[in-house]
Amino acid sequence: MKSIIFNSKLAKWWGVHVLGLRDTAAVTFPNSIRFVKSKEYWNERRTRFDEIVRHEACHLQQKARGGALLHYLKYFYYHLKYGHKGNPYEIEAREYAKRNKTV
Ligand SMILES: [Zn+2]
Numbered sequence: 001m002k003s004i005i006f007n008s009k010l011a012k013w014w015g016v017h018v019l020g021l022r023d024t025a026a027v028t029f030p031n032s033i034r035f036v037k038s039k040e041y042w043n044e045r046r047t048r049f050d051e052i053v054r055h056e057a058c059h060l061q062q063k064a065r066g067g068a069l070l071h072y073l074k075y076f077y078y079h080l081k082y083g084h085k086g087n088p089y090e091i092e093a094r095e096y097a098k099r100n101k102t103v
Helices: 009-018 039-043 046-066 068-086 088-099
Strands: 003-005 026-029 032-035
Touching: 009 026, 009 032, 026 046, 032 046, 039 046, 046 068, 046 088, 068 088
Parallel strands: 003 032
Antiparallel strands: 026 032
Protein backbone atom coordinates (compact mmCIF):
# COMPACT_ATOMS: atom_id res chain seq x y z
CA MET A 1 0.00 0.00 0.00
CA LYS A 2 1.09 3.51 -0.70
CA SER A 3 0.82 6.40 1.72
CA ILE A 4 -2.36 7.98 3.05
CA ILE A 5 -2.38 11.78 3.14
CA PHE A 6 -4.93 14.00 4.90
CA ASN A 7 -5.89 17.67 4.38
CA SER A 8 -4.99 17.30 0.73
CA LYS A 9 -5.57 20.45 -1.29
CA LEU A 10 -4.57 18.49 -4.39
CA ALA A 11 -7.40 15.98 -3.79
CA LYS A 12 -9.90 18.82 -3.32
CA TRP A 13 -8.65 20.57 -6.47
CA TRP A 14 -8.72 17.31 -8.47
CA GLY A 15 -12.25 16.51 -7.33
CA VAL A 16 -13.62 19.94 -8.18
CA HIS A 17 -11.70 20.83 -11.33
CA VAL A 18 -10.89 17.50 -12.94
CA LEU A 19 -13.84 15.33 -11.92
CA GLY A 20 -16.37 18.13 -11.49
CA LEU A 21 -17.41 16.85 -8.06
CA ARG A 22 -17.97 19.10 -5.05
CA ASP A 23 -18.08 16.31 -2.47
CA THR A 24 -14.94 14.29 -3.18
CA ALA A 25 -13.75 12.51 -0.03
CA ALA A 26 -10.52 11.07 -1.41
CA VAL A 27 -8.54 10.65 -4.60
CA THR A 28 -6.08 7.92 -5.55
CA PHE A 29 -2.82 8.92 -7.15
CA PRO A 30 -0.10 6.46 -8.20
CA ASN A 31 1.70 6.70 -4.86
CA SER A 32 -0.94 7.88 -2.41
CA ILE A 33 -4.54 7.97 -1.31
CA ARG A 34 -5.28 11.61 -0.52
CA PHE A 35 -8.17 12.59 1.72
CA VAL A 36 -9.62 16.09 1.52
CA LYS A 37 -10.50 16.27 5.23
CA SER A 38 -8.33 15.91 8.32
CA LYS A 39 -7.18 12.77 10.12
CA GLU A 40 -9.22 13.88 13.15
CA TYR A 41 -12.37 14.08 11.01
CA TRP A 42 -11.86 10.53 9.76
CA ASN A 43 -10.89 9.17 13.20
CA GLU A 44 -14.50 9.84 14.19
CA ARG A 45 -15.80 8.09 11.08
CA ARG A 46 -13.75 4.89 10.98
CA THR A 47 -16.34 2.69 9.24
CA ARG A 48 -16.72 5.12 6.36
CA PHE A 49 -12.96 5.75 6.30
CA ASP A 50 -12.25 2.01 5.99
CA GLU A 51 -14.79 1.72 3.19
CA ILE A 52 -13.16 4.59 1.28
CA VAL A 53 -9.71 3.04 1.72
CA ARG A 54 -11.02 -0.24 0.26
CA HIS A 55 -12.66 1.73 -2.58
CA GLU A 56 -9.41 3.53 -3.36
CA ALA A 57 -7.41 0.29 -3.02
CA CYS A 58 -9.62 -1.12 -5.77
CA HIS A 59 -8.70 1.86 -7.96
CA LEU A 60 -5.03 1.07 -7.31
CA GLN A 61 -5.65 -2.52 -8.45
CA GLN A 62 -7.40 -1.24 -11.56
CA LYS A 63 -4.39 0.92 -12.39
CA ALA A 64 -2.00 -1.98 -11.83
CA ARG A 65 -4.19 -4.26 -13.95
CA GLY A 66 -4.59 -1.97 -16.93
CA GLY A 67 -1.44 0.13 -16.73
CA ALA A 68 -1.71 3.60 -15.21
CA LEU A 69 -1.79 5.62 -18.43
CA LEU A 70 -4.36 3.43 -20.16
CA HIS A 71 -6.38 3.34 -16.95
CA TYR A 72 -6.53 7.15 -16.77
CA LEU A 73 -7.55 7.42 -20.42
CA LYS A 74 -10.31 4.85 -20.03
CA TYR A 75 -11.37 6.28 -16.68
CA PHE A 76 -11.89 9.75 -18.15
CA TYR A 77 -13.58 8.37 -21.26
CA TYR A 78 -16.07 6.53 -19.03
CA HIS A 79 -16.35 9.57 -16.76
CA LEU A 80 -17.44 11.75 -19.69
CA LYS A 81 -19.67 9.07 -21.19
CA TYR A 82 -21.40 7.74 -18.05
CA GLY A 83 -20.70 10.31 -15.31
CA HIS A 84 -18.99 9.54 -12.02
CA LYS A 85 -21.62 7.17 -10.60
CA GLY A 86 -22.07 5.25 -13.85
CA ASN A 87 -18.34 4.89 -14.57
CA PRO A 88 -17.64 1.10 -14.64
CA TYR A 89 -14.44 1.66 -12.62
CA GLU A 90 -16.45 3.44 -9.91
CA ILE A 91 -19.13 0.75 -9.91
CA GLU A 92 -16.45 -1.92 -9.48
CA ALA A 93 -14.77 0.05 -6.66
CA ARG A 94 -18.07 0.60 -4.80
CA GLU A 95 -18.94 -3.10 -5.05
CA TYR A 96 -15.42 -4.10 -4.02
CA ALA A 97 -15.56 -1.86 -0.93
CA LYS A 98 -18.90 -3.35 0.15
CA ARG A 99 -17.95 -6.96 -0.65
CA ASN A 100 -14.70 -6.82 1.29
CA LYS A 101 -16.01 -5.47 4.60
CA THR A 102 -14.20 -7.07 7.49
CA VAL A 103 -16.94 -6.46 10.10
ZN1 LIG B 1 -13.77 5.98 -6.96
